Amino acid sequence: xxxxxxxxxxxxxxxxxxxxxxxxxxxxxxxxxxxxxxxxxxxxxxxxxxxxxxxxxxxxxxxxxxxxxxxxxxxxxxxxxxxxxxxxxxxxxxxxxxxxxxxxxxxxxxxxxxxxxxxxxxxxxxxxxxxxxxxxxxxxxxxxxxxxxxxxxxxxxxxxxxxxxxxxxxxxxxxxxxxxxxxxxxxxxxxxxxxxxxxxxxxxxxxxxxxxxxxxxxxxxxxxxxxxxxxxxxxxxxxxxxxxxxxxxxxxxxxxxxxxxxxxxxxxxxxxxxxxxxxxxxxxxxxxxxxxxxxxxxxxxxxxxxxxxxxxxxxxxxxxxxxxxxxxxxxxxxxxxxxxxxxxxxxxxxxxxxxxxxxxxxxxxxxxxxxxxxx
Numbered sequence: 001x002x003x004x005x006x007x008x009x010x011x012x013x014x015x016x017x018x019x020x021x022x023x024x025x026x027x028x029x030x031x032x033x034x035x036x037x038x039x040x041x042x043x044x045x046x047x048x049x050x051x052x053x054x055x056x057x058x059x060x061x062x063x064x065x066x067x068x069x070x071x072x073x074x075x076x077x078x079x080x081x082x083x084x085x086x087x088x089x090x091x092x093x094x095x096x097x098x099x100x101x102x103x104x105x106x107x108x109x110x111x112x113x114x115x116x117x118x119x120x121x122x123x124x125x126x127x128x129x130x131x132x133x134x135x136x137x138x139x140x141x142x143x144x145x146x147x148x149x150x151x152x153x154x155x156x157x158x159x160x161x162x163x164x165x166x167x168x169x170x171x172x173x174x175x176x177x178x179x180x181x182x183x184x185x186x187x188x189x190x191x192x193x194x195x196x197x198x199x200x201x202x203x204x205x206x207x208x209x210x211x212x213x214x215x216x217x218x219x220x221x222x223x224x225x226x227x228x229x230x231x232x233x234x235x236x237x238x239x240x241x242x243x244x245x246x247x248x249x250x251x252x253x254x255x256x257x258x259x260x261x262x263x264x265x266x267x268x269x270x271x272x273x274x275x276x277x278x279x280x281x282x283x284x285x286x287x288x289x290x291x292x293x294x295x296x297x298x299x300x301x302x303x304x305x306x307x308x309x310x311x312x313x314x315x316x317x318x319x320x321x322x323x324x325x326x327x328x329x330x331x332x333x334x335x336x337x338x339x340x341x342x343x344x345x346x347x348x349x350x351x352x353x354x355x356x357x358x359x360x361x362x363x364x365x366x367x368x369x370x371x372x373x374x375x
Contacts, residue, residue, distance in 0.1 A: 009036045012059030013110045018085045020131050026123045033119070035111035039103035048100045052090020054111045058082050061107030067099045079104065088132065091117070200241075211273060218341045223348045225267035229372060232261055232296055238272040239294075243279045251289030260298040265372050266349060274342035278307050278365045281339070285311025285363065301371050308364040314357040322355055 010031050013019070019027050035054070039045060045056060048068060056063075058080050065078040065086060077099060080086045090097045091114060103109075112120075121128055178201065186198040217223045236244075236256070247254050282292050290310035297304045314322065325337040346353045350370050357363040 006036060009059065009108055010034060010110070012108055013057045016057045016059070016083055016085060016110075017135060018055070018057060018128070018131055021127050022120075022124045022131075026120070029123065030112075030116055030120055033113070033116045035113075037109040037111060039107045039109060041103055041105050043103050045101040045103065045107075045109060046087070046097050048098060049096050052087060052093070052095060052097050054087060054113055055085060055091050055117055056087045056101070057085045057110035057112070059108040059110055062104040063107060063109070064102045064104050065099050066102065085135065088136065214270060214273060214341050214345065218337065218344050223270075223341075223344045225270055225345070225348045227265045227267055227349065229263040230266050230268050231263050232258060235264070235266070235268065235272060236294075238268060239275060239279070242272055243276045243283075246283070247292060250283055250286070252283060252286055253289075253291050255291055255293040257293065257295040260296050260303055262298075262303075263372055264303050264369055266369070267345075270345050271349065274345040275305070275307065275367070277338040277342045282307060282309035282311060282363070285309055285313075290362075298371060299368070302368045303371050305367040305369070306364055307367075308362060310362040313359040313361055314355070314363055315359060319355065319357070323353075 013031075013034060014024065014027055034057075037045070039061070045063065046052075060082055062082070063080040063086060064076060065080060066076045068075075080101075086101060087097070182198045182201045186195045189195055189198070214223070236258075244254060279292065286292075286309055291308075292310075293306075293308040295304075295306040295308070297306075323339050323343045325340040343353050346367055346369075352368045354366045355363060356366070
């Protein structure tokens with residue numbers, strides 16, 4: 001790194017919380033000993049279990065602090081923004097890192113070794129101790145709040161799972177009776193309209209049972225799928241039966257762009273319910289009507305399914321917890337697990353789901369599934 005570029009990088013660390021109220025002369029004195037790291041998005045700064053031998057200053061960008069957790073790749077504990085620092089706990093305790101730090105966006109990181117930190121402590125002990133105390137207090141409060149949220153969420157999921165289990169047990173007989181009656185009506189009636197209504201009744205009853213099973217599996221932490229090759233048109237037929245047929249009554253115009261017309265490997269019932277939940281949210285976002293667009297494309301080795309609406313959009317501060325269960329959004333009284341279950345179903349198919357939204361213009365949900373071999 002050229003001297004001028006390094007000098008500009010070092011200047012970004014002068015305003016770090018670690019150096020708050022520390023004389024500039026002291027910072028300049030230890031500046032040559034600050035290691036400068038530039039990290040790309042997704043690049044790891046340190047991993048869980050590695051030796052904690054440095055304190056890290058964020059001069060630019062944002063760093064994600066996460067920990068390995070059962071059932072998910074990593075559980076996000078915190079984000080460290082520009083002007084803050086991290087890695088202090090492992091360094092001060094002389095223990096390995098208990099978390100993994102990853103750059104979320106292009107990041108400029110300053111690394112202070114233990115010897116350098118000891119030098120600063122000698123030069124400005126009172127200020128540095130106070131800055132450490134404030135930072136650690138903030139982190140402890142954040143960790144406690146996170147722990148309480150996770151504890152409450154786990155308890156809610158336990159209750160939801162028990163409720164779903166009880167519902168399935170209690171629904172068996174009514175569902176069986178409804179199915180038998182529906183089949184009998186379809187068999188005995190020659191009226192095509194009556195037969196169609198009977199078919200709709202059977203589908204609705206099966207959907208209720210399916211949604212309850214989805215919730216039960218999600219609460220247990222293991223959503224399984226029975227994947228089979230399904231044509232795009234068969235999926236659209238199922239979506240029409242479940243939710244798209246409701247759009248005209250909501251003054252919502254349906255637009256479709258089908259650029260991939262092959263098969264996808266899915267559990268039709270579960271995948272359609274996942275998309276149906278997204279469509280239902282889109283309808284709620286357009287109480288006065290609008291446009292709902294479904295686009296299906298082949299993108300390299302993936303099939304992309306996009307659902308876009310022209311609704312109110314989602315506020316940026318709500319995006320990080322969009323797929324978390326039991327979160328409340330805006331003025332909505334909904335407090336469920338629909339999107340969380342949808343995400344779990346998509347991921348059980350080996351896919352990914354993401355959301356882009358602009359307030360006042362609308363939202364797009366992007367689902368990516370592996371493209372079947374030979375398609």
